[in-house]
Amino acid sequence: MLRFELLRTEGQARRGRLTLNHGVVETPIFMPVGTYGTVKGVLPRSLHDMGAQIILGNTFHLWMRPGLDVMQSFGGLHGFEQWNKPILTDSGGFQVWSLGAMRKITEQGVHFASPVNGDKLFMSPEVSMQIQTTLNSDIVMQLDECTPYWQGDKGSGHITTEAEARVSMELSQRWARRSQAEFARLENPNALFGIVQGGMFEHLRQESLEALVEMDFPGYAVGGVSVGEPKDEMNRIMAHTPHRLPAHKPRYLMGVGTPEDLINGVANGVDMFDCVMPTRNARNGTIFTRYGDLKLRNARHKADHQPLDPSCTCYACAGTAGISWEQGGPDHGWQGFSRAYLHHLDRCGEMLGPMLATIHNLHYYLNLMREVREALDAGAFAAFTARFHAERARGV
Known part of the structure; x- marks a missing residue:
């Protein structure tokens, strides 16, 4: 089941509401990535507390481990990871693409060696739909070929040509039809999204978009961005494609990106985002704040008593202020952790470090999208965007 309500627009920016089998999602929304059935370093309760409405699971990796027999015994991914809100699963196409020399793409699908134990495996549109049906994800993605920006190694390869991008796009288009047919055969009660491809070529993007719209998917994604292309190339495709998708259906920009990318995406008509950036960067000591990015490993933070972001209300920054401690502790709580700590x-x-950094970064992303929704509700998205850029440029 999927129902999408378009509640308000400002320019191409959209405020919507997405109803799925496991709950309601207010859009625009950022979706934390839970590759192996967990968002790294974060308790599910913390995800609820910070306002996560929908998370991702990874079809390829969950197929490898723990496998479909285990997943089926739990009734799908929700029961396995104890998450009672919506889940989106990717198709496995990006992970298969990233295997490089370990895989061979054919019309039928992709032959590859398992990165876990070396077994010879095969992923096709039909297999991807079967796996995702077992996972019982609320949003299922078609199997596509992720068109790379570079063919071969960056040093010795070449930028993908128009002819190469067309071959890849047309293969994804045929796989979309097969994904749709298998999804219907399986009587999957959830929603299947088509994925627009076409590389960095607007006319190919338009061809892909028109073919997918004719197939009448419940929702659409823009794929094949943030795959090594320069930022201006990505922004060009973002400016071209999302707002041309059907207005009455949800639009998802896959694998993007920085806070600035999210605001730019909303301005270009995107409803849904995901990216590993807030969690991966947290583990590497990069903190996103209202006032720019903070490099936690810099020596200047060694004795800094400030929280990561003085304006932030996450557990890492604000602690339990206002919550009484048990067993005779102070009734005013405490004010969070310092940059020095x-x-x-x-x-x-220490593992607590990336855990706290991840809580903060995800809270920042989710709160940013909440502020975007509030700005759209108030008809003030343009003013919000100007303030956002000014604050981010101020620096920490």
């Missing part, structure tokens, strides 16, 4: 944890390799 997180710098120390990072330098010592």
